[in-house]
Amino acid sequence: MRNTVNLTSNYFLQLGENHSMNFLVGMSAVTYDFGSHWAQKTTLIDVANPQFSLATGTQTSGGSEAWESQLGYFARANYNYAEKYLIEANIRYDGTSKFPGHMQWRWYPSFSAGWRMMQEPWMQWAKPIMSSMKLRASWGSIGDQTVSNALYVPTMSSVTSLWLQSGSKLVYYGTPAAVSAAITWQDITTLDVGFDARFFNSALGISFDWFQRDTENMIVPSEGIPPTYGTSAPRGNFGSLRTRGWEVAVDFGYAFGNGLILSALVTLADATTKITKYGTTTSIDDWYVGKTYGEIWGYETDRLYQNDDFEYDGAGNLVLVTSKDGYQVYKTKDGVTQGRLQNSANFKFGPGDVKFKDLDGDGVISPGSRLIDDHGDLKVIGNSTPRYEYGFRLGAEYRGFDLQVFFQGVGQRHIWGNSSMTIAGYNSGDGAQAQAIAGNFWKPDRTDAFYPRPYNNANSNSNNNMQVQTRYLLDMSYLRMKNLTVGYALPAAWTRKANISKLRVYVALENFLTFDNLMGLPIDPEEVAGYSVYNTSNYNTGRTGVGTPTFKTASVGVQVNF
Amino acid sequence: MKKYILLLVSLTALTLAGCSDFLDRPQKSAMDDTNYWTNENNLRFFANGYYINYFTGYYSGWSVPYVPLRGYYFSDDFTSAGTQSHFETAAPSSRYGTTETPSMLTQYSGPNWNFAWVRKSNLFLDRINTMNENGYLSEEMHKHWSAVARFFRGYEYSRLVNVFGDVPYYDFVVDDTDMEELYKDRQDRSIAMNGVYDDFVYVLDNMRLNDGTNFLNRYIAAGFISRFMLFEGTWQKYHNNNQELAKKYLNLAVRAGDFVINSGQFVFDTDFRSLFGSENLAGMKEVLMYRHYSVAEAVLHHVASYSNLNESQATAPNLALAKSFICNDGNPYALSPIENANVLDLGNMVLTRDPRFEATFHNEPMISSATLLYACKFIDREGVTYYGRTVPPKYGSNTNTNGYPVMRYAEVVLNWIEAKAELATMGGAAVTQADLDASINAIRNRPLDQTAIDRGVQKTAPMSISNIPDDPERDPDVIPLLWEIRRERRMEFVYEHTRLLDIKRWKKIDYMSGAKNPDILRGLWINFQEELPTWLIPSKEGVLQVELTDGTILTYDGSNGDHMVGYYIPQAIADRNAFTDRVYLAPLGNAQIDAYKDKGYVLTQNPGWN
Incomplete structure (x- = not known):
């Protein structure tokens, strides 16, 4: 009350x-x-008749x-x-x-x-x-x-x-x-x-x-x-x-x-x-x-390691050594090692894996102590807050014709993905991942690939090759035509004969044009992770790009006023 | 008019302001710390909150922490197909908890870096003392409930030390402004364990002998005390070579065991399988405390369903475990004159081994097990008859109702005899025949159930102190008596809480290396043509493998079915990565270490981890 x-x-x-x-x-x-x-x-x-007096089981109350x-x-x-x-x-x-x-x-x-x-x-x-x-x-x-x-x-x-x-x-x-x-x-x-x-x-x-x-x-x-x-x-x-x-x-x-x-x-x-x-x-x-x-800390990606970045023994195998910071790593020619970022027991950085920049120049890639004055090779690589949100609506009318168009966009926004749609090798158990990843991963005969050597990260979005980093950070900025409407109202002089004061036909398109910077990943830049009509906070455990996307709608209509 | 409105406003305002309790609205549906601590009954209600965490049993639903079979499967007893699960390779980025939800680190058989239960027990003890000062408690009540709080504090610190070694020790509720205490570095494990020791001595002196059926009492507490003191005593001996501390803790383990044994209340009156498969454990004289399940109250678990032969056991009992079962003449198989004692197939082993072998494992090779050896210890005899058929709810899914003996007499006597035997190696009294009769031999004389008798299973002959077998497969570091005591433990506790912690405290984690202990990568001896012809099929060609006695590996090629006789090699088996002694203790999370650094303090990582 x-x-x-x-x-x-x-x-x-x-x-x-x-x-x-x-x-x-x-x-x-x-x-x-x-x-x-x-x-x-x-x-x-x-x-069919639920009554307290017609029930025989345990009675509880609170x-x-x-x-x-x-x-x-x-x-x-x-x-x-x-x-x-x-x-x-x-x-x-x-x-x-x-x-x-x-x-x-x-x-x-x-x-x-x-x-x-x-x-x-x-x-x-x-x-x-x-x-x-x-x-x-x-x-x-x-x-x-x-x-x-x-x-x-x-x-x-x-x-x-x-x-x-x-x-x-x-x-x-x-x-x-x-x-x-x-x-x-x-x-x-x-x-x-x-x-x-x-x-x-x-x-x-x-x-x-x-x-x-x-x-x-x-x-x-x-x-x-x-x-x-x-x-x-x-x-x-x-x-x-x-x-x-x-x-x-x-x-x-x-x-x-x-x-x-x-x-x-x-x-x-x-x-x-x-x-x-x-x-x-x-x-x-x-x-x-x-x-x-909203700031995102991550590593700055250099490129993918290639075969000639590593040293080999007489039998042509990679050479296992203990790195300066105490990890078992493959010996690199430039001496910079990434042992701290090997999060899985059978993962070691080799050809086809991601090479990060040694920003602090100490010969190892590490997050330091993740403190402001000791953050190793990490830096702020983006921000998840939408910046420079803009919109413009233009309209024109001329002799019965009308045109309305509405664009909306975000100038700057980044997120680090968390799904098979956005993270290479997110979880092989998912059975599928984005074609942009599946068709462009590193293999010995495709060394210029964008994504690294395949490795199953078992449901992690920040392990091994997929440490939070510049190369795979999602640029969520976009410009979208939210609505375009074109209409034509027949001259009133004609319609009045049929006792109709206004007869207008129109075509409306919703969300038909989108310009984004997602490099072919099948996610909607407007989509909110974890949101759907069924579950507004943790839909699909909040994975990126698998919530309800924005629909494209086309409609044709006739508007009649008597 | 305006005047009147103003007057009305002022009057209302004055009324509400004067009525100072308009905004005074305390909680209605909850007690709080200031009004709760008023009588003994409320102490009991507070203590009830510990039971699920410390006496987990089969837990409930699909939960697995501290659950036999489902939580305790990481040790040298069990093997999966493919590559064996590795020890963790690097310190985790973060490792901590602050809630009271039970959680367990599988590779350490113990809790996370979590002090919630320490705080709870310290707070409990503090409030008990305040109540006592305010005259709410009799001396007896004060002593009993203090003992309860101190028991749980000792339990928690024992587990934390099992996992992390050195830990910061708190015997009071730390204030959120007391940075020096909150951020103090880990202290030598002996500081915490001496605190635990004092708590446990107090418990053995003061806890009630009876506080109601199946409520925590001194006997139950003594059982746990023998467990934790045995752990710490042997750790101090084998890891630190600190005989003084080892003796201190082992003597308390013996004292706790003596207390239970001398009470005369507990005997081995129940067959082995019934201890784990029965719905009602009340009245079993071997059981000091049990967890009960019930359909009516919707308190159910899922462990029986993973023992019903249909459900797969991906991490399954291996040859090393099976070999350790003693023959029923009291000899290790390599010494036993029993016919076919050294033929390590299921049919022979069921008949020639200690009855616990037959009670623990199914008597036929099961393809639902990664090693073909299937453990059906945690289900009753009826439960395994539904293989390949519709399984009734009590044996399937998470609707199982068999109870679990949270503390049983067998553990008390096995802790006790091991502590005695260890003390004997450090100048203590020698183990006598009477000691063996009260422990190992009493267990071996457990009744057999009808199924076992019908199969021809026989009780194992008693052990004689004058004739301890000298197993040729014995680890040369271990004297014959201790070797046999450890064997008894291993047979008794398959898939329960002990094995990983046992090999850790004995400093024998190398048993988990397939390179050093190849038997962990094998199943039992099997004749596929006779025992499992359904696997001699095209899809198994090039996959199915056995190891012959001379060590050669035979792969099924479609035509050599009648030669497929040997030790079963689980599919695509590979040893785990090499590991070092650092795996004895869990690494702390990097984020926690960094957080201490942020505040100008130090949290020291365990040795070998980075």
Whole structure:
């Protein structure tokens, strides 16, 4: 049961001609009470009529209760000077039951200001070009409490064990979790500046925003707790990150005198997120301070090893030696060895395998300690966050004909694959892999192949030859024609005779054109790993390229209005 | 009007603010650490959470950690077709756990780098002590439950030391801000094991003798104590040549064994197969503790289904294991005067060997086994009659209901006699005839079931201290008495928790090298024309192989079927890669070592690994 009480009160004040003010105070109280109860009895007499009194088996029942509440007070003041200067200020005081007593309450202010520049008398000279111009700025912080209400409580739950004692299951109470007693609101602070401008009698519009969003005191597991702690690290307000980005939108619409109407809308946006606070870790696999969200660390690929990269004994066999870092490897002519990357018992780098660049020049390929100041031959080779997302929509109408086309694209995005579609030799048990791989792997008579000598990596996407690396990193950037519609409306003069006010025929194509950089791998650049209509998080165990792809659709239609 | 609204708002606000518990909403459906620890019954509920992890039995469903046959198959007893599974070749990129889900590293027969159970036991002990200070417990309760917590802590540290050797030792709940403790390097194994020793002594002094049927008590605990103390004692002797520590631990193993034996409560009253194939183990006097399964409660396992002859055993018993079974006259086969004792085919071995041979293996070559020798120890006599037919649920899939003896008297006496014999080599009292009679000879006098009797199986003659056989195949490093004790262990525990850890503590991991121990790459002697003519078919041409007595290998060519008589060579067999002594201890994960470095600490890798 959820009860919500919202009370607000408004007060409007007009002082003279130019000063108008609006005040608002209010409060909001939400309570949430949840109770569940269930009972079941097995062995129905009549399956068509399930009744408790008509069942003879074991009767079991259970239930649970939970509750939470939030309470908030807020006030807002608006000030408007002659529709020229706009100022708004807010203040909130929010409390929630999800945090321990002394951490429940927090103040959240926010401000915004706007300046309609074209209202200024000294700007009137620009009117012929610039129809309107509004500069905006805002700053505000709000609180986030969308977490479990038990984060600070070392709960002990009762569990039914599968150990039978005297014929029935043992019940036990689990180990209390490690918790942080001080847990409070997550704070989100946003700074935004931008403008909206229209030109040439509003035919062309430009809107621009630059923003910076700081998420502070994020509730995340405490950093740097080793396994010797014996449980997962307690969660607390330990993390902060900062997103900076910008968005531009340009629109244009114009009706020419001859009946031609053109319209266009172009959008482009970009944002990056960096970690600004999370313990003291310098591990490249952890959220070290300064890490860009989505960055991918890997090796830089040199090329594939060929036969003459190795030394041979008198019988023409590869020579097994112990490498500088203590692995059994085949002796190479240049002396650089990759023993650390031999992850399988019977895999040793030889002709046809991937040769990596020895970036740190120590003669062995290694990940060092995977720390910021000791990462061996690893470097950041890409980022999985979509960058430079853009779209454009063009439209034209002329004498009954109409044309609409919408393109969408991503300028930059990388992922490291995890499937037989994307990783050479991912798992021979899968029985199939992408033809782009199956038709282009290294063999003695195809030494210029793109993919290495075949080897079954047994369901791993980062072993042996397929270490995360530049050569096989997937470039997920794309440009796709999402929609193309061509239509023709018969002249109304003809159709009216049949009492039809509009008769339009059209053809629409969805997703018919895609430009990508996947080098023939059969995956959809828009597809999200693990997502399908059946299972939105772990479909096909999240393997790359085997979720539901984007459909191509062609449709032909007739639109009739009477 | 506005005024009234304002007034209303203020009033509501005041009411809610004044009502300070509007936001005070504690958990309703869970207890927490602050209100749970109030009476003895709650201690029992907490202790119940240990049972599945430490007394796993056949586990449940399809789970395999710590499960006989399905989890314990990596040792010199078992062989697969093709290349034998290699020891791991490099330190894993990451190796750790923080949850209480049972998990096992197959190549080490023990837990992951996981301190969840250490924390649980330390927390348990801490809360017991707090309850005691608050007057919630009698002295007897305090002692018993402290003993329970310390038993499980000792159990966990014993297993961690089995796998990793040196480990950081904690006898308290480490605070998340205590970096010096959290990041301390691994300490010499003797530090943890001395802690374990003190815990186990406390358990033997204080745990209840009876805490309810099949609940942990001092006898059950003593059985496990003898297991872990034997491990550590022999490890100290064979790996570190530290006789002082070896004696300390072995003496506690003997004390624990004495305690169980002298109670007089336990006898060998059940035939071998029934210990593993019966649905109800209650009342068997050999069984100190058992895990029970039931259809009604939907607690079921899958081990019997892998023993029903239909399901394949990809890692199967080999010739080396079969050879080690003693003849029923009490002699190793090479010394036995029994007729055909040295003919190592199934028909002869079933009749001439210790009854455990017939009870452990099926009496015909089975193509569902990689070696043709099929283990059907963990299913009852009826279960193997469904070969090639529809299998009832209790013998198929993951719906099996036979119980498992989590701790049985045979293990206690075998731990005890080995500890005594080891102590005797270090100046302790010599093993007497009475010692043998209480242990090995008592086991050999186990009853036989009707099937075995009908087949002509006979009990093995008792061992005499004045006439210990000197097996020509004995490892020359091992004296005859210990050799025979180890043999008894091997016969008793096929596919159970012991063998890999045994050869590790004896420093005999080389038994797993086919180059040094070629018998592990062979099956029993077989006459295909007589025993398995269905395999003399075109598809086996060029594939089916036997080894003759002179060592030559004969391959079936379609016409030499009547010459296909010899030791069976599992298909495409190849030895595992050469390995070194580093495999005695598990490597730690590189990511964990790096994480210590990140914080300015050191986590030392085990020797030989990188």
